[in-house]
Amino acid sequence: MTDNELxxxxxxxxxxxxxxxxxxxxQLVFRTCMGFVHDKDDADxxxxxxxxxxxxxxxxxxxxxxxxxxxYRIAVNASLNKIRKESGRSFLQRIESMFSGEIxxxxxxxxxxxxxxxxxxxxxxxxxxxxKALDSLPENQRTAIILSKYDDLPQKEIAEIMDINEGAxxxxxxxxxxxxxxxxxxxxxxxxxKQRRKN
Amino acid sequence: xxxxxxxxxxxxxQEGRLPxxxxxxxxxxxxxxxxxxxxxxxQLLANRVMNSEKETVVNPFLATRVMAGIETLENAGYEKxxxxxxxxxxxxxxxxxxxxxxxGIVLGNLSRPAGxxxxxxxxxxxxxxxxxxxxxxxxxx
Numbered sequence: 001m002t003d004n005e006l007x008x009x010x011x012x013x014x015x016x017x018x019x020x021x022x023x024x025x026x027q028l029v030f031r032t033c034m035g036f037v038h039d040k041d042d043a044d045x046x047x048x049x050x051x052x053x054x055x056x057x058x059x060x061x062x063x064x065x066x067x068x069x070x071x072y073r074i075a076v077n078a079s080l081n082k083i084r085k086e087s088g089r090s091f092l093q094r095i096e097s098m099f100s101g102e103i104x105x106x107x108x109x110x111x112x113x114x115x116x117x118x119x120x121x122x123x124x125x126x127x128x129x130x131x132k133a134l135d136s137l138p139e140n141q142r143t144a145i146i147l148s149k150y151d152d153l154p155q156k157e158i159a160e161i162m163d164i165n166e167g168a169x170x171x172x173x174x175x176x177x178x179x180x181x182x183x184x185x186x187x188x189x190x191x192x193x194k195q196r197r198k199n
Numbered sequence: 200x201x202x203x204x205x206x207x208x209x210x211x212x213q214e215g216r217l218p219x220x221x222x223x224x225x226x227x228x229x230x231x232x233x234x235x236x237x238x239x240x241x242q243l244l245a246n247r248v249m250n251s252e253k254e255t256v257v258n259p260f261l262a263t264r265v266m267a268g269i270e271t272l273e274n275a276g277y278e279k280x281x282x283x284x285x286x287x288x289x290x291x292x293x294x295x296x297x298x299x300x301x302x303g304i305v306l307g308n309l310s311r312p313a314g315x316x317x318x319x320x321x322x323x324x325x326x327x328x329x330x331x332x333x334x335x336x337x338x339x340x
Contacts, residue, residue, distance in 0.1 A: 015269065022262040030257035035249075044258045051265040052272065086285040149246070150253050177210060184241045 003067040009061060015126055018058075022051050025068065028151065029075045035146035036079035046082060050075045065160060072151075072161045083135075117124045133183045141176035144169055200224040205235045209242055 001020075008016045029050050033043040054074050061070050134142065140162070147158045155169045162169065211217045212225045213234045227234050258264070 009332055015273075016266070018269065019262045019266050022265045026261050030255075030261075034252050034255055038252060040255055042260065043255075047257060048264050049259060050266060052268050053259075055265075055269050056272075126244060127248045127251070130245045133245075134249075149249050157319050180245065181206070181209075181242065182236060184245060185238045 004063060007058060007061060007067070010055075018051075018055055021067075025071055026051075028068065029071060031150050032072060032075040032145065032146060033079050035134075035150035036076075036083055036142070038127075038135075044084075046078060047075075050078050051054075053078060070161050072147070076147075080139060080143070083195065130184070133180055134182060137176055137179055141172050141179065142171040145176040145180070146172055200228045202228075202232060202235050205229070205232070206238055209235075209239055213239075213242065213246065 003021070004023075006017050006021055010021075026047060030043055030047045033046040033050070034040070037043050037046060050071070054071055057074075061067065134145070137145065143162060144158055147153045147161060148155075153161075155166050155173075157170045159166045164172075205225055208217060208225050209219060212222060215222075217225065229239055
């Protein structure tokens with residue numbers, strides 16, 4: 001059964017058919033959410049929210065694009081909204097930790113670690129460091145890179161989801177990669193110098 | 200190959216999308232340049248972190264959770280509707296009926312001749328009913 005046939009049945013009142021759609025697209029939505037929130041439980045909750053939102057506005061799906069594209073749009077918007085809400089909260093938390101002296105900006109590795117990425121892979125702190133750099137990108141660059149790296153989408157589809165042209169996606173991805181590289185290597189070099197000074 | 204060109208090609212190098220001669224050039228540059236090697240390693244690390252997040256598996260009961268969420272939402276909608284049907288509608292009908300009766304009384308009072316009392320002559324108004332002769336006296340006569 002195609003997506004459009006399923007949607008038609010759901011709109012006619014066969015609510016249970018929506019479970020088939022959830023099963024089919026859950027990993028896709030979850031991956032996108034995970035790219036934005038970096039936490040399994042948060043991504044699970046967000047994925048659930050996205051599907052409920054999709055169910056509620058199913059009648060607004062015009063079938064002009066693929067159902068997955070429409071779903072991606074909902075997932076991206078829901079994720080960005082969640083992040084915006086969280087950033088308001090974390091701003092207060094940051095002020096709090098600044099006063100309590102808990103703030104940390106340095107990358108969590110030594111100079112020698114960088115020569116052996118195999119040894120440091122998957123350490124929680126490193127993940128957080130990379131995630132922090134990713135989160136510091138502007139919203140459109142972050143969206144483009146998440147859809148590209150997490151969902152392996154071609155630029156054409158990213159363009160459709162973000163409602164921009166392919167050239168703009170290419171430019172966004174280039175800028176995102178450059179910013180990410182600068183951010184990460186800049187931090188890395190600062191840390192190495194610091195370590196050398198200590199030694 | 201200089202550092203700028205090498206860094207520009209790092210993505211494609213990592214994904215194996217470069218022509219073989221450029222691949223070799225990037226490789227040999229990375230062997231000799233610490234700064235580019237460091238950037239390449241950071242990029243490698245970033246991709247691995249992203250891949251590990253990407254491979255995280257969604258909650259297997261998500262569909263059940265979503266369907267339960269939808270059901271709760273729809274039931275909340277039904278309860279709202281049944282509140283309207285059970286309480287709000289009868290209350291509104293009662294209020295409308297009471298209002299209709301009240302306005303009926305008000306309108307009825309308005310149509311009653313209000314000036315009757317004023318038209319009674321003063322003499323009649325001052326008649327003391329108690330001092331009037333009984334009808335029985337007249338009948339006996």
